Amino acid sequence: MKSTRGMTLILAMLLTSSVLVAxxxxxxxxxxxxxxxDASQTVTDSTKAAAADDxxxxxxxxxxxxxxxxxxxxxxxxxxxxxxxxGFDIDLAREVTKRMGxxxxxxxxxxxxxxxxxxxxxxDCIWNGFSISEERKAEVNFTDAYMQxxxxxxxxxxxxxxxxxxxxxxxxxxxxxxxAADALASHADFKASLKNVVELSDNxxxxxxxxxxxxxxxxxxxxxxxxxITQNNKDYKILDESxxxxxxxxGFRLGDQSLRDEVNNxxxxxxxxxxxxxxxxxxxGKNVTVIK
Amino acid sequence: xxxxxxxxxxxxxxxxSFLLEGTVKAxxxxxxxxxxxxxxxxxxxxxxxxxxxxxxxPIKLYLLIMRGTPLILQLMFFMFxxxxxxxxxxxxxxxxxxxxxxxxxxxxxxxxxxxxxSIPVGQQEAAYVLGLSPLQTFMRITLPQVxxxxxxxxxxxxxxxxxxxxxxxxxxxxxxxxNAESMKATYFSVVPIAVAGLFYLxxxxxxxxxxxxxxxxxxxxxx
Numbered sequence: 001m002k003s004t005r006g007m008t009l010i011l012a013m014l015l016t017s018s019v020l021v022a023x024x025x026x027x028x029x030x031x032x033x034x035x036x037x038d039a040s041q042t043v044t045d046s047t048k049a050a051a052a053d054d055x056x057x058x059x060x061x062x063x064x065x066x067x068x069x070x071x072x073x074x075x076x077x078x079x080x081x082x083x084x085x086x087g088f089d090i091d092l093a094r095e096v097t098k099r100m101g102x103x104x105x106x107x108x109x110x111x112x113x114x115x116x117x118x119x120x121x122x123x124d125c126i127w128n129g130f131s132i133s134e135e136r137k138a139e140v141n142f143t144d145a146y147m148q149x150x151x152x153x154x155x156x157x158x159x160x161x162x163x164x165x166x167x168x169x170x171x172x173x174x175x176x177x178x179x180a181a182d183a184l185a186s187h188a189d190f191k192a193s194l195k196n197v198v199e200l201s202d203n204x205x206x207x208x209x210x211x212x213x214x215x216x217x218x219x220x221x222x223x224x225x226x227x228x229i230t231q232n233n234k235d236y237k238i239l240d241e242s243x244x245x246x247x248x249x250x251g252f253r254l255g256d257q258s259l260r261d262e263v264n265n266x267x268x269x270x271x272x273x274x275x276x277x278x279x280x281x282x283x284x285g286k287n288v289t290v291i292k
Numbered sequence: 293x294x295x296x297x298x299x300x301x302x303x304x305x306x307x308x309s310f311l312l313e314g315t316v317k318a319x320x321x322x323x324x325x326x327x328x329x330x331x332x333x334x335x336x337x338x339x340x341x342x343x344x345x346x347x348x349x350p351i352k353l354y355l356l357i358m359r360g361t362p363l364i365l366q367l368m369f370f371m372f373x374x375x376x377x378x379x380x381x382x383x384x385x386x387x388x389x390x391x392x393x394x395x396x397x398x399x400x401x402x403x404x405x406x407x408x409x410s411i412p413v414g415q416q417e418a419a420y421v422l423g424l425s426p427l428q429t430f431m432r433i434t435l436p437q438v439x440x441x442x443x444x445x446x447x448x449x450x451x452x453x454x455x456x457x458x459x460x461x462x463x464x465x466x467x468x469x470x471n472a473e474s475m476k477a478t479y480f481s482v483v484p485i486a487v488a489g490l491f492y493l494x495x496x497x498x499x500x501x502x503x504x505x506x507x508x509x510x511x512x513x514x515x
Contacts, residue, residue, distance in 0.1 A: 074477060081478065083313075108466060108474070
């Protein structure tokens with residue numbers, strides 16, 4: 001059957017061209033900020049410091065700051081009952097962008113891929129209870145710390161556990177990719193004393209494990225824990241001993257110094273004129289911010 | 293004790309409407325993928341059967357990689373490799389459609405190939421003798437029979453696709469599963485997850501019913 005060869009070659013050409021067309025259409029559709037700001041650039045590898053630091057200019061031209069968050073992280077960034085994304089970090093961001101004269105775009109992302117999303121240009125900043133750490137500083141350009149936080153252990157009220165030592169031989173769970181995991185790693189003895197450490201996708205699942213007694217304790221941010229416990233009237237206890245003191249900051253790409261500085265300055269201005277304290281009061285009943 | 297399963301604190305209607313938004317996204321993802329990957333799979337199957345090595349070997353490699361690696365990793369690869377390594381910005385939803393399409397086309401290709409190879413070769417010989425071109429033989433004799441045979445398997449894959457749309461959540465697409473997770477955090481309850489499960493079931497019931505009808509229509513002859 002000689003003519004099958006001809007047909008096969010035609011089909012092969014059709015296939016390669018259809019793959020190319022599909023690939024091209026994936027390339028031409030871009031996120032709104034990237035398309036506006038990349039018009040004059042051919043390569044967008046903005047992690048290289050060699051790229052001119054026009055990060056602030058690009059965002060101003062685009063007129064939008066894209067904020068990446070895990071929209072299931074109350075009280076920092078989550079959905080309210082009108083299905084809008086709200087939160088303490090969101091209120092801060094709205095105020096900052098208002099002062100910068102630009103719009104705020106909220107982009108829900110998968111928290112595990114937060115730095116990937118940042119570096120690939122899909123988002124301009126990570127602003128979601130993002131704890132500052134030495135490892136993260138190597139990949140992300142942080143603002144000054146704007147809030148204090150501790151990694152604490154939560155147990156059931158009736159468990160009789162009052163200290164970290166009581167958790168020997170027990171199961172602890174935490175959110176994968178969070179600073180809770182880092183905090184635990186730096187307390188090797190405590191970690192070794194546990195029977196099991198379970199990494200979960202989010203904090204609500206962690207609470208489910210605690211409730212269902214699949215886990216005996218959760219390691220998470222004190223701010224988030226306190227919010228959950230009070231909002232839901234749960235009989236959980238937060239142990240006095242914390243595992244790590246840490247601070248939240250806003251994360252930018254390593255090369256985006258001008259953008260980072262601008263947001264930092266806005267936060268400082270908000271601290272100076274009392275706006276920061278006001279927003280903090282609304283959410284936490286007191287001023288938990290630390291930026292000067 | 294159930295983890296806050298009561299609906300007292302939940303704004304039920306707004307939760308459901310948010311899940312419906314996610315369902316629409318999932319349905320869009322499903323349709324675009326099916327419409328693109330069914331023809332692409334047929335193309336790939338035809339090339340897989342080719343005797344030209346230069347065509348067959350890359351195709352076999354493509355089939356191996358697409359079926360041999362997790363779809364979730366493929367999604368992440370197509371999402372982050374272009375902007376980080378090639379400097380090409382990509383759109384989330386388009387990446388999801390593209391990734392699902394090339395993945396499912398691989399599976400469909402092997403399904404088609406199984407169907408094509410099950411048709412007795414004597415038919416091809418008879419068609420040749422009767423003066424039909426290879427293309428005519430394929431389109432008018434072989435393919436209709438193949439379609440009838442592979443409907444149950446295609447129905448399987450379609451139902452798997454409906455559920456696989458949940459994987460798009462790892463690249464931030466706001467489809468049903470991701471929306472359900474957000475609602476879970478908002479209301480501190482698993483009810484949204486259960487409702488999402490119900491929505492997936494409803495979608496798949498429609499898919500199953502559709503293929504059942506198609507099978508009946510194609511049943512104008514036995515075998």
